[in-house]
Amino acid sequence: MNGVNIRKPADKMLRIENLTVEISGREVLTDINLEIKNGQRMALLGPNGSGKTSLLMAIMGFSNYKIIRGNIIFKGKRINDLSVDERVRLGLGIMFQRPPTIRGVKTRQMIDLIKRDGFDTDQEAGELNLRAFLDRDINLGFSGGEIKRSELLQLLAGSPELSFFDEPESGVDLENIILVGRIMNRILNKHKDNAGLIITHTGYILDYVKADSGCVIVGGRLHCVGDPMTILETVKKHGYEWCVICKSKKPKQEPPLRVK
Amino acid sequence: MVRDMQKQKTKTRTPSPGKINIESYKAKVKSWGYLENLQKLGSGQKENMLSAGIDPSQKGRSGTYLQMDHSVVHSKSLYPGLEVMSISQALKKHEWLNNYFWKVISIEADDFTKQAQRQPHQGYFLRALPGVKTVYPLQACLFINENNIIQNVHNIIIAEEGSDLEVITGCAAAGDVRRGLHIGISEFYVKKGAKLTFTMIHNWAEDVAVRPRTATLVEEGGAFLSNYICLKPVKTLQMCPKAELVGGGALARYNSILFASSGTHLDVGSRVILKAEASRAEVISRAVSAGGHIIARGHLIGEAKGIKAHLECRGLMLAEKGLIDAIPELEGNVKGVEMSHEAAVGKIARDEIEYLMARGLSQDEAQAAIVRGFLDTSIMGLPEVLQKEVDKAVATYPVGEGL
Numbered sequence: 001m002n003g004v005n006i007r008k009p010a011d012k013m014l015r016i017e018n019l020t021v022e023i024s025g026r027e028v029l030t031d032i033n034l035e036i037k038n039g040q041r042m043a044l045l046g047p048n049g050s051g052k053t054s055l056l057m058a059i060m061g062f063s064n065y066k067i068i069r070g071n072i073i074f075k076g077k078r079i080n081d082l083s084v085d086e087r088v089r090l091g092l093g094i095m096f097q098r099p100p101t102i103r104g105v106k107t108r109q110m111i112d113l114i115k116r117d118g119f120d121t122d123q124e125a126g127e128l129n130l131r132a133f134l135d136r137d138i139n140l141g142f143s144g145g146e147i148k149r150s151e152l153l154q155l156l157a158g159s160p161e162l163s164f165f166d167e168p169e170s171g172v173d174l175e176n177i178i179l180v181g182r183i184m185n186r187i188l189n190k191h192k193d194n195a196g197l198i199i200t201h202t203g204y205i206l207d208y209v210k211a212d213s214g215c216v217i218v219g220g221r222l223h224c225v226g227d228p229m230t231i232l233e234t235v236k237k238h239g240y241e242w243c244v245i246c247k248s249k250k251p252k253q254e255p256p257l258r259v260k
Numbered sequence: 261m262v263r264d265m266q267k268q269k270t271k272t273r274t275p276s277p278g279k280i281n282i283e284s285y286k287a288k289v290k291s292w293g294y295l296e297n298l299q300k301l302g303s304g305q306k307e308n309m310l311s312a313g314i315d316p317s318q319k320g321r322s323g324t325y326l327q328m329d330h331s332v333v334h335s336k337s338l339y340p341g342l343e344v345m346s347i348s349q350a351l352k353k354h355e356w357l358n359n360y361f362w363k364v365i366s367i368e369a370d371d372f373t374k375q376a377q378r379q380p381h382q383g384y385f386l387r388a389l390p391g392v393k394t395v396y397p398l399q400a401c402l403f404i405n406e407n408n409i410i411q412n413v414h415n416i417i418i419a420e421e422g423s424d425l426e427v428i429t430g431c432a433a434a435g436d437v438r439r440g441l442h443i444g445i446s447e448f449y450v451k452k453g454a455k456l457t458f459t460m461i462h463n464w465a466e467d468v469a470v471r472p473r474t475a476t477l478v479e480e481g482g483a484f485l486s487n488y489i490c491l492k493p494v495k496t497l498q499m500c501p502k503a504e505l506v507g508g509g510a511l512a513r514y515n516s517i518l519f520a521s522s523g524t525h526l527d528v529g530s531r532v533i534l535k536a537e538a539s540r541a542e543v544i545s546r547a548v549s550a551g552g553h554i555i556a557r558g559h560l561i562g563e564a565k566g567i568k569a570h571l572e573c574r575g576l577m578l579a580e581k582g583l584i585d586a587i588p589e590l591e592g593n594v595k596g597v598e599m600s601h602e603a604a605v606g607k608i609a610r611d612e613i614e615y616l617m618a619r620g621l622s623q624d625e626a627q628a629a630i631v632r633g634f635l636d637t638s639i640m641g642l643p644e645v646l647q648k649e650v651d652k653a654v655a656t657y658p659v660g661e662g663l
Contacts (some may be wrong), residue, residue: 062614084617085626093618100612104633113629114619137633154619 012076013038013162013195014059018072021058028054030218032070036162040195043200043228046217047240052199053097055217056164060094061087074162075120093160093187095151097167099197101139107150109132115157123228128183144171153184162185165198169205181208203232216243223247280469280496282375285410285441292331292405298324304435305403308343311492312430313462313649314401321428325400330381342425343385344400347414350385357385360416364447364475372471376412376445383413383445388423388454397426397457404440404468415446419454419482420471420633427456428649431470434461438466445621446474450482450509459487459650464494466523472499480507480536487640489650490526491519493552500529500557504554505539515640516545517654520552522581529557529587534567534597541569546635549575549582559589562597575605576634578627 014036021029029051036042058065059072061084061147072079079087096226102110111121111134125131130150139147148168155163165184169177177186188196188209206228214228216235222244234242273550295301298316303310306316308328318324323344325336337344351357367377386402399598400415419425433440442464452458457477477485484503503512532541543558556569575584588601608630616626637650 060618062618063610075302083612083623085620085622088618096615096618100507102612102616102633104636105616105629109629110616110619113621113625120488158620231563 011038011039012036013074013193014057015073017071017073019055019058019072021054022066023054027068027220028065029058032217032222032227034215034222036195036197039195041188041198041212043198043203043206043211043214043231044217044229045200045203045214045228045231050217050240051220053166054220056094056166056197058213059087060084060164061216063090083173088158088160091161092164093158093162094164095148095155095166095168096236097170099139099147099151101137102154103137103140105134105138107138107153110138111157113155114154116159119159120156121157121178124156125153128179134200141200145173145176148172148180149176149183151188152180156183156187159187159190161191161194163194163196165196165205167199167201169200169202177204178208181205184209190242204230206232216240218244262485278360280441280471282371282410282518285439286406286408286560286612287379287410289406289409292328292333292388293372295326295333298326303306305405308432308434308463309401309403309430310546311652312401312432313428313461314432314650316383318399320396321399322394322396323398324515324528325384325386325398326403327384327401327413328403329411332382335406337385337398339394339396341389342394342398343387343389343443344398345385345414347380347383347385347416349599350416357416360418360449361414362447364449364477365445365473369473372443373445373473375410376414376443376473379410380414381412383415386417386425387418388420389399390420390424390444390451391422393424395424397428397459399406400427400445402429402430402431402442403470404437404464405441406434407437408439410441410443412443413445415444416564417446417458419448419450419456419566421451422453423451424455425457427458429458429460430463431460432575433465433468437465437468438495440465441469442471443471444470444474446472446501447493448474448484449474450476450478450484450510452479453481455483457485457644460489461649462490462497463492463495464497466493467495468543469495470497470499472501474499476501476503476512478503478505478510478512478539478588481508481509483511484513486512486530487637487650488514488516488528489516489654490528491517491654493521494526495522495523496525496527498527500531500559501532502533503541504533505541506535508538510536511541513542514544515637516547516556517635517637517650518545518547518554518556519635520547520554520582522551522579524552526552527555527557529555529559531559531561532569533563534569535559535563537564538566539564540567543571545573546657547573547575547584547586548631548634549577549579549584552583553574553583554587555587557587557589558601559591559592560599561593563593565594565596567599569600571601573601573603574634575603576631577605577607578631590635600614
């Protein structure tokens with residue numbers, strides 16, 4: 001690390017207020033309220049199709065995800081109307097679950113365009129067992145695990161303050177989960193204020209990347225923010241339906257969860 | 261508008277760039293003196309030549325032929341075993357050359373071939389002697405320096421047996437040239453076991469009409485690799501170079517990279533007639549329309565057993581206006597041929613642009629990266645020095661136009 005990163009003291013890195021989002025006229029997220037503090041690592045849980053990826057894509061500013069109402073505030077600035085790249089330049093970054101193939105654009109070219117000073121592309125690619133992939137078209141013919149590692153390499157090169165990880169462990173074998181976890185930690189630990197939001201189905205990745213909080217989205221609504229391991233155990237035992245019941249009923253009954 | 265069609269043995273639609281009136285161009289032009297030192301060219305001229313892959317410093321070149329309008333301004337080989345001269349000089353020097361002159365192209369083919377025969381204005385003769393392998397390419401430049409003129413050239417390249425010859429030809433116009441007509445007759449001969457890599461970069465002007473007429477004869481075990489790049493505006497360009505593979509195991513490969521901004525009409529095809537057993541052909545084109553009209557043709561004719569031929573045409577539409585016609589044709593005339601084609605025309609996917617934007621590239625940068633990637637020339641398998649020239653040409657393509 002060179003020097004001290006001087007930053008405006010804002011302990012809330014991301015604040016989402018009443019966020020409602022549509023895709024082609026269909027509401028996929030409803031009145032989401034969520035906060036991610038500086039240095040926080042939050043697990044984002046929920047069944048398939050519940051809106052987890054939509055939340056990340058809406059925060060990133062993808063054009064298919066239309067904000068109907070609500071605010072996205074990043075480092076104290078409302079970013080609703082910023083383009084994707086402007087948000088990235090402010091400090092957001094994402095590891096995609098299923099990125100597109102870009103023919104003719106080599107992974108190395110991409111990294112050279114986005115990397116921060118001092119990033120050693122070959123060395124870092126070597127650490128991710130991706131050296132042979134640097135001179136291949138981005139994602140062309142990559143396996144599931146290779147895509148994850150290539151996404152992480154790009155994220156590492158861009159060094160975001162707030163990183164979104166969309167199912168970092170899906171399609172990755174056990175050995176490589178350790179590697180994926182290690183790189184995620186490097187991205188998150190680069191600066192003490194760096195924060196992360198991690199979508200996980202299984203929770204396996206949380207064995208390697210410690211999350212200090214968790215939240216649950218079911219049917220496009222945020223149902224719970226609390227201890228990630230407690231949430232996971234509850235979901236394993238009772239399923240996500242419980243989260244819906246738990247929120248609608250008094251939170252005192254079993255299982256005990258801290259509900260906002 | 262997007263069309264992707266496949267036609268068999270039918271005449272394809274004729275393009276509509278407007279009829280070219282040959283008589284409307286000036287045939288009497290100023291002549292230019294011979295230049296021993298190409299560095300004495302004007303800086304604007306040098307720049308335009310450079311953007312067509314022609315390096316006046318001759319660094320990394322085996323020799324140069326430069327023709328300005330109708331005058332041979334420079335013609336010299338720097339490498340033993342290579343001949344570089346004007347076609348008139350060559351016809352005087354080599355009596356046998358008459359056997360190569362108007363042999364694979366018929367004078368009667370069309371108005372332009374007739375015109376080139378009636379009123380010839382030089383052209384180049386390039387030859388690699390048997391077994392000679394070049395390290396650096398020869399370069400040939402046909403330059404239009406005066407506005408509103410006609411330039412009819414006749415070129416011959418011979419790669420003698422076992423030779424390996426690389427040629428870069430750049431055709432360009434001076435900065436103040438708006439209008440002109442270039443007719444180029446090119447007859448190439450690839451002898452037994454020889455290899456000719458021919459890369460042509462066009463850098464004309466917005467109101468120039470271009471009619472190249474090219475044919476190549478490839479003998480046994482010979483290889484003809486043709487690369488064509490046209491990224492700059494031109495009014496109308498129509499060509500369909502033809503290769504005849506007459507010897508067993510002969511190979512022809514055509515790669516074309518085309519970019520048409522609004523007002524540009526390109527009708528570019530490649531035709532390979534596979535006449536000998538086990539001969540192979542590949543035709544690959546990448547066409548980008550930013551408002552212009554591109555017809556990308558490919559025509560493979562299999563006439564011998566055990567031949568293999570593939571045709572691939574991809575088109576990318578950047579603007580609402582414009583048109584790309586991909587017209588692949590396959591003809592198999594005997595049993596045991598293996599021929600295939602793929603064609604696709606589409607626009608840039610929004611998710612690809614946003615993916616790159618999610619890494620911090622602006623929308624324009626993302627679009628440019630995708631278009632450059634689409635025009636990726638590494639598919640051509642070019643020698644390094646040629647690859648650099650082509651990359652330079654692609655890097656300067658007009659990204660903002662029509663977007």
